[in-house]
Amino acid sequence: MTDPREAAARYRARQQSDGAEEDAESGTAPGIAAATDRAAFIETAIQVAIRRGDFDDLPGAGKPLEGLGTHHDPDWWIRRKIEQENLTGLGPLAILLRTEDRELDDQLDLLGREADVREVLVDFNGRVIEARRQLQGGPPVVTEPRDVDAEVAAWADRRAARFDARAAEAPEQPRRRRFGIRRRA
Template structure:
């Protein structure tokens, strides 16, 4: 005689599967990511950052500022008016000033302020090509 025991958790899982609640889950039929990877102590942090696309909130403000300077053209190209571009450059320059005098956490930033006229001129040129 075979005795069969099903815990309440096993029953809930079986019923959910029978009702199709696990059908069409994201990643269904795909291998587990990093299967067989060596154990990393902070694997869950790295996984969360990648999943959530989190960057600026978890890096020091001075490093986020460097990224903002690198992405300046991309950011201003999304703006609609010269005034918005000038305001964006003014805000960026104020953050650069604060970083240079040590009012911002993180590694020191020695980037010069951006010339609003040059940024606006570049913005105009790129818009004219569209």
């Protein structure tokens, strides 16, 4: 008694060798007939699925594709993938710099010293200028370097506004004594 898997493997080998002989006789390149058969099989499977109604009532049917803006962005697919997967540090340098530029104010607000803010801005500007100099292909670098003095002033204004908001929120409470012991006079 033969194993059914072995019989199936022999059958497939026979079919493939017959196809190769037919390709050699017809003068076509090997594999073209197999590729044509595969494409026909796929097309038939799609048509059968359509007739069965497998593609009816899919989510998003009849709705516009989300994320299509009013302007043409050739890198929409990579930007969407990076956002969906929440990937950092991957992708073309131009897109990474755009993302960093968008989030830079929030990152600066986490810093406590003006010297640290200046250091981060100088580093960011250096990377933007270096990216503009390199011709590695990919999307163009449209991110502008930031004016360090103006950004430091904006950072200081945001910081002062945060401190004022905190002071307005928390009413001043009377100080408590540390040990609660009263001294007699």
